[in-house]
Amino acid sequence: MATALDSPLVTRNPATGVEVGRASPAAPESVAAVVAEARRAQAAWAGLPWHERRRPLDRWLRILARDADAWADLIRDEVGKPAAEAMAGDVIPSLDSLRWTYGRAWASLIDERIGPGWQRMLLMPAGRLRWRPLGVVGMIGTWNYPLFLNAGPIAQALAAGCGVVWKPSELAVACGERLQASLEEAGFPAGLVGMVQGGGDVGAALLETPIDKVVFTGGVATGRQVLRAAAARGIPAVAELSGFDPAIVLPDAPLEPTVRALLWGAFVGCGQTCVAVKRVLVVGDPKPWAAALADAARRLVVGDPSRPGVDVGPMIDAHARDRFHSLIRSAVEAGAEALAGGGPIEGPGSFYEPTVLLGRTAESERALEGAFGPVVLVRGFASVDEAVAAANSAEMALAASVWGADRSAARAVARRVTAGTVGVNEAVTPAASAAAPFGGFKASGHGRTHGAIGLREFVAPQVLFERRAGGFRPQLFPYGDGRLVARFLRFYRSLFHPRA
Ligand code: NAD
Numbered sequence: 001m002a003t004a005l006d007s008p009l010v011t012r013n014p015a016t017g018v019e020v021g022r023a024s025p026a027a028p029e030s031v032a033a034v035v036a037e038a039r040r041a042q043a044a045w046a047g048l049p050w051h052e053r054r055r056p057l058d059r060w061l062r063i064l065a066r067d068a069d070a071w072a073d074l075i076r077d078e079v080g081k082p083a084a085e086a087m088a089g090d091v092i093p094s095l096d097s098l099r100w101t102y103g104r105a106w107a108s109l110i111d112e113r114i115g116p117g118w119q120r121m122l123l124m125p126a127g128r129l130r131w132r133p134l135g136v137v138g139m140i141g142t143w144n145y146p147l148f149l150n151a152g153p154i155a156q157a158l159a160a161g162c163g164v165v166w167k168p169s170e171l172a173v174a175c176g177e178r179l180q181a182s183l184e185e186a187g188f189p190a191g192l193v194g195m196v197q198g199g200g201d202v203g204a205a206l207l208e209t210p211i212d213k214v215v216f217t218g219g220v221a222t223g224r225q226v227l228r229a230a231a232a233r234g235i236p237a238v239a240e241l242s243g244f245d246p247a248i249v250l251p252d253a254p255l256e257p258t259v260r261a262l263l264w265g266a267f268v269g270c271g272q273t274c275v276a277v278k279r280v281l282v283v284g285d286p287k288p289w290a291a292a293l294a295d296a297a298r299r300l301v302v303g304d305p306s307r308p309g310v311d312v313g314p315m316i317d318a319h320a321r322d323r324f325h326s327l328i329r330s331a332v333e334a335g336a337e338a339l340a341g342g343g344p345i346e347g348p349g350s351f352y353e354p355t356v357l358l359g360r361t362a363e364s365e366r367a368l369e370g371a372f373g374p375v376v377l378v379r380g381f382a383s384v385d386e387a388v389a390a391a392n393s394a395e396m397a398l399a400a401s402v403w404g405a406d407r408s409a410a411r412a413v414a415r416r417v418t419a420g421t422v423g424v425n426e427a428v429t430p431a432a433s434a435a436a437p438f439g440g441f442k443a444s445g446h447g448r449t450h451g452a453i454g455l456r457e458f459v460a461p462q463v464l465f466e467r468r469a470g471g472f473r474p475q476l477f478p479y480g481d482g483r484l485v486a487r488f489l490r491f492y493r494s495l496f497h498p499r500a
Contacts, residue, residue, distance in 0.1 A: 009173050009197055014080040014314040015304040015349040021078055021174025025198035028205035035165050035209040037191035038136045042163030045192055046133045050106045057159060060186035061098040064151065067182070068095070071147055078174050079143055080313035080350075081269050082305040089268065090148045093432035097152035097450060100434035105159035108452035109459060118496050125467045131459035133161030135212035140203045140226065141168050142217045143316060144272050146175035148432070149217050149240075153449050154183070154193065157215075160458035165194040165211065167203050169218075171316055204229065211235065215457070220370070220396070220443050238447030238457050240439060243398025244369045246279045246391035247427060248413060249289060250384070250404030258403050258425075259292045262376070265401070265427035266293075267300060267354050270312050271374035272320075275399040275421070275431045279365060279377050281387040286358065286380030293376060294339035294356040302351055315350045315373055324352065324373035331357055336364035336377060362390070369394055384413055392418045397441035401427040420444065 011021035026034070045053065064071070068091050075086035114127035137157045141150045150166060157164045168176025180195040196202050200222070207214060207229040216226045217240040230237040247262055265277035282289050305313035315321045321344055328342060337360070341353030355375040359365045368377055381387040391400060400419035404410035407424055414422045420440045421430050431438055437448035448454050 009170050009199070011078055011171060011173050013077050014316055015306070015351075017348060018077075020074075021172070021177065023173040023177055023197040025170075026196035026202050026205075028198070028201050031165070031196050031202060031205040032209040034191075034194035034196055035136055035138070035206075035211055038163035038165050038194050039210075041189045041192035042133070042136055042161070045158075045163065045189055046161035048161075053159065053161065054102055054106070056186045056188045057098065057102050057155060060155070060182060060188075061095065061102055063182045063185055064091075064098065064147075065095055067178075068092075071178070074174060074178060075146060076305050076313075078172055079146060079316060080305060082310055082313060085268065085305075089273075089432065090145045093434070094148045094151045096432070096434040097148065098155045100451070101152075101155045101159045101455070104435075104452070105156070105455055108455050109160065114463060121492055121495075125465045127463040127465045129461055129463050131160070131456065132462045133459055136163040136165060136210075137213045137215060137458060138206045138209070138211035139164060139166035139215045140206065140218065141166060141172075141176075143169035143172035143175075144269055144274070146172040147179065150176075150179055153215050153238075153454070154179075156449070156455045157458045158188065158193065160455055162212075162458045163192050163194075165196065165206060165209075167196050167198060167206055170197070170199040173197055207233065213237065213458070215447075215449070216240065219372075223445060236447075238439070238449065239445035240274070240447070240449060241398075241443065241445035242370065242372065242396055243274045243276075243440065243444055244278050244371075244394045244396040245275055245399045245401070245419070245427070246281050246394070246417070247277045247401045247403060248384075248387045248391055248417070249280060249282045250402065250406075250410060250413065251284050252405040252409075253403040254405060255288065255292060259289065259296060261425070261427065262403075263293060263296045263300075266376035267297070267312050267374050268428055270315055270352070271354075271376075272316060272372055273428065275428050277376055277401065277427050278368065278371065279359075279379065279391075279394075281390050282378060282380050283382075283384050283387050284380065286378045290339055290356060290358040290378035293378060297340040297354040297356050297376075300354050302345065302354065304349065312354055312374060315352050318350050320372065321350045321352055324371055324375075327368055327371040328355060328357075328375060330367040331359070331364045331371075331377065334363040334367040335359070335361040336367075341374070362393070365390070366394075369396065388413060388416050392416075395443040398444040399423070399427070399431065399440075401425075418442065420448075 072083040072087040076083040112129040116124040215238040223241040300311040303310045336357040341355030345351035357377040359377040359379040399421040401423040435451040437453035439448040
């Protein structure tokens with residue numbers, strides 16, 4: 001158990017200021033003991049057959065399903081999104097992800113035979129590839145999808161035979177407590193999953209312990225600090241970092257349904273979604289698109305998400321809103337025109353107007369990179385090539401989308417975009433796929449979560465080669481006269497390798 005510090009971490013409903021969560025932060029020096037406990041439990045856990053490992057996973061899935069409505073309400077209250085959005089974008093994808101892991105992890109980690117192929121002639125034995133759990137994984141989480149972004153990777157690590165020590169975001173401590181309680185209720189072995197509450201100091205302390213890998217979700221700047229700490233310890237890392245997602249709109253995209261989809265893609269989670277659409281890159285005249293988006297954005301109902309009919313809730317807190325607003329101002333100073341919104345909403349709660357910018361210059365687009373809030377910038381381009389170049393010019397490359405009536409033309413454009421996930425007439429939703437690997441390119445990070453590829457982040461391949469004891473031993477490199485071997489190798493090369 002981690003030793004708690006005195007002053008508690010408190011989270012407040014970002015719409016009302018009412019306290020939602022209260023937790024004791026772990027003392028940084030006590031985090032190593034939690035890791036040691038997880039390691040003790042993990043040694044036995046990794047040796048259990050799959051049918052025993054999957055039993056508590058099944059119970060955990062049932063507990064989360066039982067509590068689905070309570071989860072949606074808690075996410076609404078702690079991070080400020082409408083409960084229906086929390087259900088559709090966080091709770092249900094979490095259940096789907098656990099269900100995938102429960103049903104498919106075993107088949108994804110099954111041993112494979114590696115045949116010797118033509119190397120049989122060199123008396124190469126056959127190998128057996130098996131996936132060994134890495135040990136204890138440290139996870140450092142964020143707040144915007146406080147269930148999905150934590151429960152999915154925790155389930156996969158456990159299914160793979162790892163132990164986990166995780167730190168929820170200090171901005172979602174009630175969700176952290178509830179998730180840890182659900183793991184305890186599910187009956188995983190004591191200590192196998194440890195949670196430490198706290199801020200960056202506790203995250204940094206976790207990286208100083210002998211964890212075997214870190215899975216980090218958060219911003220680029222913190223992510224790079226985490227990657228440096230992981231490199232100093234020589235451990236691998238999954239870094240799920242920010243996005244600045246482009247949506248390329250081709251000339252044949254139908255305006256009305258595309259604008260509806262882009263609107264949701266931009267303002268889901270009050271724009272505080274790593275895969276939210278931030279840039280609409282129109283091939284042709286951007287003005288009708290910017291005007292339609294601005295018109296629709298002005299009609300969104302912003303307010304306390306516990307009230308019926310609210311579309312967009314508050315930002316997570318006043319700091320985040322200030323940071324966001326300064327990026328909006330920079331974009332405007334660099335030439336963007338605010339067609340809708342552009343400022344904080346006065347009064348209690350950290351609300352911000354859904355903002356649509358018409359960006360006339362590359363500088364205005366660049367100034368917005370890193371904005372994590374309710375904004376979308378629209379720019380026009382004379383050709384597909386220019387739009388693709390703009391899409392790929394950002395440092396971040398998490399997800400992207402291409403919109404157009406001719407799907408094969410849109411698909412051809414999609415293949416040219418650098419991003420971990422690319423949608424054709426689709427944005428945001430694919431991030432909830434239980435089977436598809438999720439993650440970014442470039443500054444958006446590396447490594448993947450979800451599906452078989454995400455699962456393999458928690459294991460390392462080990463190959464066992466075996467031969468019968470005694471019997472004929474290949475003597476290709478004898479210490480004595482090597483003429484026979486040299487002749488054989490010439491023959492082998494003539495069969496299998498190109499002649500120069
Ligand atoms: P953040 O980087 O501020 O914090 C993330 C986590 O890191 C928190 O738990 C924090 O306590 C911890 N932390 C802070 N300093 C640390 C340190 N020195 N060492 C170790 N841990 C430390 O990000 P945030 O505000 O929680 O999240 C918002 C960002 O996350 C956005 O930029 C968003 O795009 C990104 N995000 C990415 C994904 C993804 O899957 N790619 C998903 C959601 C959010």
